[in-house]
Amino acid sequence: MIELHECGPPTRSSPYLNGCLLSDVDSAYIASRMGSEAAAGCISKLLELLRIHRFVMSRICTSNGTEAHMYSYGTPGALLRKNILREWWNHMVSSEENTFPVEASVVSPDMTDSGISLTLGPREENCKISGVCLTSSLSKDLLDHYPHSLQQVNKRLPFAQAAVGTCFQYSRPEFEDNRPSPHRLLSHGLCRTHLVHHYYSPPGSASQNYDHWLSLRLRWWRQFSSKPSHFVTSNIDAPDGKTTSSIDYMFPWGQSSIETVCNHGDHDIKQLEEQSGLSHQARVSRKMVYPHVIECQTSLEDAMAAFLADAFQEKQIFSTNKTIKQNGARMVLQFHPHLAPYNVSMVNTGSKSRELRLVTSHWSQDLREAGMRVLDTADVSLTQEAQFRRNDELGIPYTVVLNDQTLDTGVITIRHRDTMLKEQVHIAKFKERLVRYTSPV
Template sequence: MVTFCVRRQLLLRKERTVWLELLHCRGCTNAGAAFDETDHMGTVMKLCSDRHYIAHDHHTPKRIRRGISCVYGPLGMELRKNILDQWWSSMVTTRPQVFGINTLHGFRGGSVALERTLKLIDTEALHQALRQGEMTGKSKGDALQKLLQGSVSMRTSLLQGALEQYIASLELVNRKLPFGLAETGLCYQLPEDQPGELDCSPSEVMQASLVWFCSPRTSSQWLDYWARQRLQWWRKFALGPSSFSCSDVTVGEEGENVKRGIKVLYQFPWGSEALETLWNLGNTELLQIHMGSQAKLQCRDGKRSVVPHVISVSGNIDRGVQAYLHNSLQEVKKVDNRQRQHMRKVLKLHPSLTPVKVAVNMGKGATSDLRQVCESLLQELLDGGISSWPGHLESTSPSSEQLKYDEMGVLFTVVISDSTLESGLVQLRSRDTTIKETMHISEVKNFLAKYIAAAENV
């Protein structure tokens, strides 16, 4: 009993040191890491399919590269949810001047700054218009035009919804600048005009949008501010932050009304892709959507009344998922007992983003008793909001299970064994260091909660 108490005190004393070492080691690059960009894309796609990040038979490379119409498995869906939660916390929850909104997927009438529009049409009404035998070609054309004008347009971005809610939101801020409206949701992108491209179907993309209303005299500074904030945010959760960068967009690239833009880019193996795009839109779109009624649009900028300028911050979360998956995968050379080299694939997703924080495994011993302890610990972790994997239900060897957990991105593995029944001690293995520590079972939940919270604040 005395030995157990002494060991426990030593473990608790070491806890903070081990905890900080684990956090530090996440950012370290293993000297034995082998990284071949030519094979990296295929390796990531196979891992994503095998480990249920992307649904089987739906990982079309071209669509995944574009970050559109991604069909996720359970782990991929959880990863995207975690990214969205972190985005919302950063952009809305912790900012008193930003308010969340929810807008419809479809709207009637034209959209701002778009020449092409995606329409939702009743096929029966379309067939009726085409079946009018007595109608001339011109009459049929008029009927089709009327049908199109009365149909619903599907949103291709979240900008229009925020602009429409601008006047209603003025009361919240007492007509005082600056303030913002934020939203996340699915948008529908029109097919790109590419030679030899036969796919004309629209695509789905999960977007995260902030529309920031500010004084015309400070709009340029606000654009730079949000660009810095967004780049810092993307890098915060990255294993290799240098792969994220910013690039200015030339005036007129996205339309004549655009004054200036900035893109947050990720360097994929095939080239740079935009994760987020920021525009200084001026007040043109705001005036256009509210029919030029300047009196209703004016806000206070000090002692002056002005029509605000609009800063649009729009992110492609699906492409962000792909960026973090590519950025987090490490292939490490491992030598076994027979001096044979193997490649160990580890998905080192940030603790805040990884879908599964801990796997609960069962070692050798009385099966029924150990299973009860595993189930009890698993439920305790789940009740504490820590996503956990029921590894004690697996039937494969411990070494195979551990390889799978590393590829899934599981942060820690807890092994319940005979010693747990005798002394309450469990073995805790770290994904990032592979170090195995001994800890009392009553300390596991608190340790994991502190570890994840500390990682968010680094």
């Protein structure tokens, strides 16, 4: 039985100190893994950016004397997680035929689970205490739902199941299966949001389907990346002989796994049949067979870490304006429009603040109704350049600028995050233009 206790006030080594994302120890570890000072500077600036804009915060708790992190997410981080989850769900569930979503409980009565155990019940003496286990994997829950899904498809292969849920873990060891230590960005949380997909394949085509899913998942990661070549695949030597590969991202501190794709064979289905005493075979043409389970597993934390590292850019500013040059390089999170916390930010500049406020509010609502995520901060006291810089750091692809001239001519300015180019568009057409920009194929 493991008891969890939250630590007291943050100490010098706490990642919560001053809102920092990582502890001093973790930062030193990352720096030691860097291949160059440039890479060390890159991650330091990324962590500072995440701290300033409250993408993620961390506190420390102890699990049987072992430290673990508990993460919470500010508005940009929460929106980024939501967008990643939506894209994964659309890709793995909504667009796939015969894919059945299930939902697992965070607790399990199975005390053999390798997760963290918890005691439930009142503290009074002589009362009955029940022990449960906080689940560490969704795979078993998916398999428990296999018989019902099998009936849904009239026992015909192939079909699939998917689940999203919170899992609990111990702190990871420095080295696991002789593989390099995993990345430290969001990797040591006490709980993680797992995204798991099981594809039940005919045994004769299991190898082809395994290659298909590995390729499909790699393309999914790359399509949202500004550096697609940083997503690669590698083979894993599984001790039980299962065919397993990982999709890795080349972080500034080294290559690390962010998703695993594994062909479990028919062992899990046979074991499930043995436990239940009922037949779990499926039909392929006229034959009854045991399907092979092809599992794709990642987590929101791994996806968020990869896409944050992938999106971070430090861009030099070339300008004749001395004030702009003195502000130094731009820190940009170059998110894909589908992942960016906000698609558009509205900015007002001009003396006719009341009239501009009314126009901005109207068009902000109109853009939201068109499905766009809008950050309307037209009332803030920041300068226009300061708002551009903030929007770049939040990863907002487009900034819409309205000024006094807009009220006279109906012309607004759309500023592009990645190029800094400013495009003048009539207000009657800018909504259509933005919808096209933020909905790439």
